Amino acid sequence: MTNFILHNAxxxxxxxxxxxxxxxxxxxxGPGVDLLRLATPDTHVIDCAGRVVIPGIVDDHCxxxxxxxxxxxxxxxxxxxPDIPAVIAALRSAATTGDGWxxxxxxxxxxxxxxxxxxxxDLDAASTRRPTRVDHRSGHACVLNSAALAAVGVSRDTADPPGGSIVRDGNGEPTGLLLDMGGWLGERIGEPSDAKNTAYRADLKDLGRQLLSYGxxxxxDAGPDNDAQRWQDFTDAVSDCLLPQRVTMMAGVNHLAELQSAGLSYGDSTCDGRLTLGHAKIMLTASSGRLTPNPAELAEIIAAAHxxxxxxxIHAVERDAIVASALALSDHPTPVxxxxxxxxxECPPDVAELVAQSGAxxxxxxxxxxxxxxxYRRTVPADLLPHLYPAGALAASGVSVELASDAPVVEPNPWAAMAAAITRRTAEGNPLxxxxxxSVAKALRMHTTGNRIAPGCPADLAVVEPNPFTSPPEVLPSVRALTTIVAGRAVYQRDRSRM
Structure with a gap:
């Protein structure tokens, strides 16, 4: 039986x-006049009034x-x-209500x-009573106040953990700035973060709806610390429809044995196929001034995961990290x-060529x-600006390119990402x-990861407006879904009176 028909689209x-x-x-x-004959009294029929229907968008890294x-x-x-006194004032105001972190x-x-x-x-000026942590915009650094440093056991005698750095002043005392230590902190803070927690349930549900509104x-989920417990968290969230999307969870590379002990392997799925275990996530960073892990260690980690x-x-932001990743993957092609x-x-043409040769x-x-x-216009060297996140250049080099948000670093708006990809301009309209x-069509293909509107394909679709293919580029970030369909179910409708 036909469950759903979109016509006049x-x-x-x-x-x-x-x-x-x-x-x-x-x-x-096919033609609506033909497909409407397939409708039964139980078929959900939507007149799209000429609006555009696209394959469902995939945010492949968030x-x-x-x-x-x-x-x-x-x-x-x-x-x-906008300034440090404003940060202190905002934190101080928030610190007056509640306890804990x-x-x-x-x-x-x-x-x-x-x-x-x-x-x-700075953070002590906001609160000395509550342990306080403020994350950097990149997600790869954070600052703790004195109470927080004491709570997690960071002192002048604490050694840097593997892959992380405790920044110290001239006297060897921690300044409060920690680099690439998110996982290390998570193990020590012990705050609730599972989908059974009431607050997180509401937050996840709001996020799921926001993502649906973009189509x-x-x-x-590209968390480098994803483990068996996180798999259970996602199982709860997906089975309870807090996240109506299809979800793939990357596996933290240091947790593969644990996941295997739990009976989980790459490609395994649950929740009627809506939750899948994906790639092994490797962090390759240069925040300490050197690549961590080093190239030889990276090769060993890749080989072990394969x-x-x-x-x-592989997380690779800086030029040296991308080069090391491409060379290692060229030497160790995946069997699956x-x-x-x-x-x-940071991917200028010589680096893009290495990425193409790697097959990644x-x-x-x-x-x-x-x-x-x-x-970026104020802080990045002018000769590197044209090669930041170069989706067009990489695709022209033969690389298979996908677009993704990396939320929460920026908003998970795929249409803003597509606008920037086709214009190479900032939100203010300045050229990079x-x-x-x-074209918009090619950018959308990078953001739909193979989804198509064709017989036999999964029914993951979105009805959107305004028309992204005829609107000027500056309008693209405002495109939104009226209806979003996942696995043949209309899981989001912005305004029923308009459909």
């Missing part, structure tokens, strides 16, 4: 105006629990707190933000699926160009240079 990539759906699969694409948690944290972004997010140490990193003394039908059946996804290089932020897919965050482009993605 402009179908992207299909020379027809109607699509029929049964049991979560697209069964027919951090779902962290993004949801932002809803209960203090906004320390430059737009909310106080969290803030989004501070920016660049010249267009605070001009320097926060330190423990996002599938997401990949040996137990996982392709890898495809390897990925995440971010590829590149997952880029062009939304950063939209939201953070003005900061570089090769653009040639």
């Amino acid at each position: 402009t179908l992207h990539g299909a020379p027809a105006d109607a699509v029929a759906i049964a049991n979560g699969i697209i069964t027919a694409v 951090h779902l629990f962290a993004t949801a948690a932002r809803r209960r944290q203090v906004d320390c972004r430059p737009s909310a707190t 106080l969290r803030g997010y989004g501070y920016d140490d660049s010249p267009v933000g605070l001009g320097r990193h926060l330190n423990r003394r 996002i039908t599938a997401v990949t 040996a137990v059946g996982y392709p890898v996804a 699926g495809h390897d990925r290089i995440e971010h590829c932020a 897919r590149a997952v880029l965050n062009t939304g950063f160009l939209h939201y953070d482009g003005e900061r 240079g570089g090769a653009p993605v040639p």
Whole structure:
């Protein structure tokens, strides 16, 4: 039986105006006059009034629990707190209500933000009673006040953990700034973060609806510390429809044995196939001034993940990290699926060539160009600007490119990411240079990861307005879904009276 028919539509990539759906699969694409004959009294029929129907958008790299948690944290972004006194005032106000850990997010140490990193003394001025943590806009650094440092056991005698750095002053005392220590802190703070927690349930549900409003039908959580407990958290969230999307959870590379002991392997799924275990996530950073892990260690980690059946996804932002990733993946091709290089932020032509030779897919965050482009214009060397998140140039080099948000670092708006990819301009309209993605259609293909409107394909679709293919580029960030369909179910409708 046909469960769903969309008609009087402009179908992207299909020379027809109607699509029929049964049991979560697209069964027919063709003229509405023909497909409407398939309708029964139980068929849900939507007149799209000429609006565009697209394949469901995939956000293939984000951090779902962290993004949801932002809803209960203090906004320390430059737009909310433009200077250090404003950050202190916002935290001090929030500290007066409640107990336990106080969290803030989004501070920016660049010249267009605070001009320097926060330190423990700044946060002590906000509260000495509550342990306080403020995350950097990148998500790869945070600052703790004195109470928080004591709570997690950081002192002048504490050694840097593997892959992380405790920044110290000239006397060897911790300044409060911690680099790439999110996982280490998570093990010690012990705050509730599972989908059984009432606050997180509400936050995850709000996030799921926000993603649906953009037409996002599938997401990949790229947490480097994802383990068996996180798999259970996602199982709860997906089974309870807090996240209506199809969800892929990357596996933290240091947790593969634990996941295997829990009976889980790459590609395993649950919740009727809506939750899948994905790539092994590897963090390759240069925040300490050197690559961690070093190239030899990286090769060993990749080989070990491949040996137990996982392709890898390597976090690589800086040029040196991308080069090391590409060379290692060239020497150690995956026996299953495809390897990925995440971010590829600093990627001039010689580096792009290495990425192409590696055979890896590149997952880029062009939304950063939209939201953070003005900061890049002031802080990034002019000769590197055209090669930041170069989706167009990488695709022209033969690399398979996917777009993703990396939320919560920026908003998970795929249309802003596509606008930046095709214009290479900031949200304010200023040019960054570089090769653009040639069209909205090609940018959308990078953000739908193979989803198509064709018989036999999963019925993951979105009815959107305004028309993204005829609107000027500056309008693209405002495109929204009226209806979003996942596995043949209308899980989001913005305004029923308009459909």
